[in-house]
Amino acid sequence: MPEAPAPAALDLSATQRRTVRVLAAGQVLTGVAFGATLSLGALLASDLSGQEALSGFATAAVTLGAALTAIPLARLAARRGRRFALTTGNLAALLGIAVVIAAAALRVFPLLLVGIALIGAGNAGTLQSRFAATDLASTARRGRDLATVVWATTVGGVVGPLLLAPGELVGASIGMPRLTGAYLFSFAAQACAFGLYLLVLRPDPLLLAQRLEREKPVSSGAAPEADRPRLARFAMLAVSASHVTMAAVMAMTPVHLSHIVAPDAVTLAVGTTIALHVFGMYGLSPVFGILADRVGRVPVILFGQLLLASALVTAAVFADAQAGVLVALVLLGLGWSAATVAGSALLTEATPVASRPRRQGRSDTIMTASAAVGSVLAGLILGVAGYEGLALWAFLPVALVCAGAAVVRVRTD
DSSP states (O other), X not given: OOOOOOGGGOOHHHHHHHHHHHHHHHHHHHHHHHHHHHHHHHHHHHHHHSOGGGTHHHHHHHHHHHHHHHHHHHHHHHHHOXXXXXXXXXXXXXXXXXXXXXXXXXXXXXXXHHHHHHHHHHHHHHHHHHHHTTSSOOGGGHHHHHHHHHHHHHHHHHHHHHTHHHHHHHHHHTTOOTTOTTHXXXXXXXXXXXXXXXXXXXXXXXXXXXXXXXXXXXXXXXXXXXXXXXXXXXXXXXXXXXXXXXXXXXXXXXXXXXHHSOGGGHHHHHHHHHHHHHHHHHTTHHHHHHHHHHXXXXXXXXXHHXXXXXHXXXXXXXXXXHHHHHHHHHHHXXXXXXXXXXXXXXHHHTSOGGGHHHHHHHHHHHHHHHHHHHHHHHHHHHHHHHHHHHXXXXXXXXXXXXXXXXXXXXXXX
């Protein structure tokens, strides 16, 4: 692998802009792949298992796969760079897509969960893209650059669910198992993302940032960045709790919609709702990034909790109306976006460069593992208390973040 140019020969601003563009393009591609598989997971799990209560295991599997691989991929990034970690995630997702299609053909539920978990491992790599956008970013633009990469997922994330219906037609025309046609698009998108990261993400942003940090005391006499573990822990809480709230409600929405819309309109209803939900997750992320840079990370995290609470109230009150569910899912995505953008920026700036990959990996592990547990419980709660009851239970992590913000403020005032 060729050496990165000497820091003196680099225009760091231009390098950062190019890095953000490459990461954004990769997010478009992986967003197509993940957007389609996210919509189908619960439906496939319900179909193969024969029990709606087990539909939450699909989201649990994808989040568990991400949780188990977040720290190993972060360590890989620390040793070999972001490019190596991202392409490793792409390869895991490609293998997972093949396993899911095989499981649907053989109608083996446990094998389906294995395949979805591998796709989750790929998603763990994709999650690192937002942190890769901050490796070379200045403090004044850290939230904005992170949010730009998050926003790029909008394109793929909205297009992906909308490919369900055409994917079904394409899959049926070549004899693929039911509900798996859209995975053809997912496979192609992941393969393109692999090639993009492998060939174009140069110099590696994390390796360059580590190199600059090592040379900083010698060349400029500047002090190393301070470690603020209390703020970092709150950032992890904000990101993981907001993700649990979002994942628990979103995972059960396709199953709930299958009960309140006509049978021949389920695929269209699910695809449209999830597409708009994904738009909420990513579409306004640059706005939240700018707000986080200008008014502060913690206020934007709390604004995200307000949006999540609004989503849960809407879901509980209008559970039997398709339009109400759609509005709730958009608000849910917006709340997740505000909390995730601001929380990720806060985690990065509260952590020295040398410790960032490890702490970022730990944050993603906590986030995805918590969401895995939440998704399983969501399926059980849906069966017992309905969609309205699920929305009310989802207030617990929102309250936890608000309490955490109060504690952090008291201790830092």
